[in-house]
Amino acid sequence: MINHYVPTSLNDALKYLSTHDCYIMSGGTDLMVQKHVSSLVLPRFDKDVLYVGELKELQYIKEDKDGNILIGAETKYADLLLSPIVPEIYKTVIKEIASPNIRNMATMVGNIGNASPAGDSLVPLILNDAEVVLKSVNGERVLKVSEYILGVKKTARKNDEIIVEIRLLKQNLRYLYRKVGARKAESITKVSCLVGYQIKEKKLIDFRVAFGSVGVTIIRNLEIENKYKNIEVKDLDVDRVISDYYQLVTPIDDQRSNKEYRHKVAMNLLRKFLLELKGGIDE
Amino acid sequence: MKINFKLNGSNVTVDVVPSKRLLDVLREDLHLTGTKEGCGEGECGACTVLVDNRPINSCIAPIANIANKEVITIEGFRETKAYRVIADAFADMGGSQCGFCTPGMILATYAVLRDNPHPTEEEARIALSGNLCRCTGYQAIVNAVLKASEKGIKL
Numbered sequence: 001m002i003n004h005y006v007p008t009s010l011n012d013a014l015k016y017l018s019t020h021d022c023y024i025m026s027g028g029t030d031l032m033v034q035k036h037v038s039s040l041v042l043p044r045f046d047k048d049v050l051y052v053g054e055l056k057e058l059q060y061i062k063e064d065k066d067g068n069i070l071i072g073a074e075t076k077y078a079d080l081l082l083s084p085i086v087p088e089i090y091k092t093v094i095k096e097i098a099s100p101n102i103r104n105m106a107t108m109v110g111n112i113g114n115a116s117p118a119g120d121s122l123v124p125l126i127l128n129d130a131e132v133v134l135k136s137v138n139g140e141r142v143l144k145v146s147e148y149i150l151g152v153k154k155t156a157r158k159n160d161e162i163i164v165e166i167r168l169l170k171q172n173l174r175y176l177y178r179k180v181g182a183r184k185a186e187s188i189t190k191v192s193c194l195v196g197y198q199i200k201e202k203k204l205i206d207f208r209v210a211f212g213s214v215g216v217t218i219i220r221n222l223e224i225e226n227k228y229k230n231i232e233v234k235d236l237d238v239d240r241v242i243s244d245y246y247q248l249v250t251p252i253d254d255q256r257s258n259k260e261y262r263h264k265v266a267m268n269l270l271r272k273f274l275l276e277l278k279g280g281i282d283e
Numbered sequence: 284m285k286i287n288f289k290l291n292g293s294n295v296t297v298d299v300v301p302s303k304r305l306l307d308v309l310r311e312d313l314h315l316t317g318t319k320e321g322c323g324e325g326e327c328g329a330c331t332v333l334v335d336n337r338p339i340n341s342c343i344a345p346i347a348n349i350a351n352k353e354v355i356t357i358e359g360f361r362e363t364k365a366y367r368v369i370a371d372a373f374a375d376m377g378g379s380q381c382g383f384c385t386p387g388m389i390l391a392t393y394a395v396l397r398d399n400p401h402p403t404e405e406e407a408r409i410a411l412s413g414n415l416c417r418c419t420g421y422q423a424i425v426n427a428v429l430k431a432s433e434k435g436i437k438l
């Protein structure tokens with residue numbers, strides 16, 4: 001017997017979670033598709049469902065005293081786009097997710113929770129070291145999004161926990177981003193690349209690279225990034241950076257694309273962005 | 284489970300499983316068949332309705348998420364002046380052929396013109412990017428949005 005529970009508050013939801021292994025339903029734009037059977041037939045769930053999507057106490061966007069942006073887990077993408085305090089890079093990425101209707105329903109926490117390698121918002125979240133706050137009746141813990149996502153559809157969430165907040169830590173980066181899909185709207189990413197960097201006195205003082213849809217999760221490698229920090233921008237060896245990432249990018253064949261194409265495009269995007277980064281020193 | 288919401292201006296209560304799709308509640312429980320089902324996967328926008336004034340895909344909205352909200356379907360929207368302007372523009376510009384996508388297109392058009400009364404062609408295309416049409420090739424629909432924008436939807 002599958003139970004459907006619509007909590008009246010976060011505490012109510014946490015109590016339910018402490019004794020039930022559930023699907024946690026936010027906007028439903030992924031789960032309702034996954035569990036869809038056909039017209040007039042109820043979606044087929046194999047365990048309880050907890051509906052937290054409309055909990056008002058989990059819908060907020062605020063800034064803390066250190067300039068970090070705190071997002072209530074059930075805030076819709078459309079509200080992130082409307083907010084003056086959400087960093088531009090997230091908006092750039094969100095604008096290319098699905099369609100306006102979906103962005104009115106879907107949440108960033110859903111993208112994190114379902115842990116798809118093609119989750120577009122995971123790319124800036126992981127590049128920017130964003131965190132999630134997990135809560136249960138027993139307390140709270142904070143994980144980086146990169147620690148939370150363990151693999152394809154695998155996360156570090158315990159059965160009694162729920163993500164209550166996403167923390168976008170303050171960054172001073174410039175970004176270069178491109179999503180490649182079959183269409184401009186409503187496309188699931190074939191490959192995406194995001195480069196974040198900061199240049200000071202012609203030195204590359206911060207350098208980060210993330211790829212989406214070309215591995216079991218978002219690809220980011222701190223060891224490689226650290227090699228290029230604090231070098232003169234003019235000394236950045238584009239071919240060397242590309243060869244560092246060459247083996248790390250491990251796409252697969254699926255209905256949307258194939259591994260050769262994805263690998264080639266990932267490397268081409270990285271090259272294009274590195275050349276732009278090198279060409280763009282103007283201070 | 285009993286779920287209350289406002290539908291086209293009136294309070295309604297349905298007693299259904301919380302996972303039931305808003306689309307099925309509208310069409311089967313409440314007999315409002317103006318909202319269409321195309322893909323059933325949130326991609327085509329034929330099932331577009333307004334929830335708290337924003338367009339959503341009712342085919343992937345569990346009714347639990349609609350509790351205490353305000354839903355407007357094409358049947359309710361038809362009673363407004365804005366509908367008349369938009370519907371006339373679609374008729375004038377040939378923006379509707381088989382008509383299956385039209386209820387969704389009309390509501391998506393309303394949503395963009397309400398927030399942005401004079402969209403550029405590009406903005407109109409982005410606003411309608413989640414509504415698919417297999418007949419018109421889209422240009423006629425975009426023309427209809429721009430025509431409705433010229434006339435103004437007078438809220």
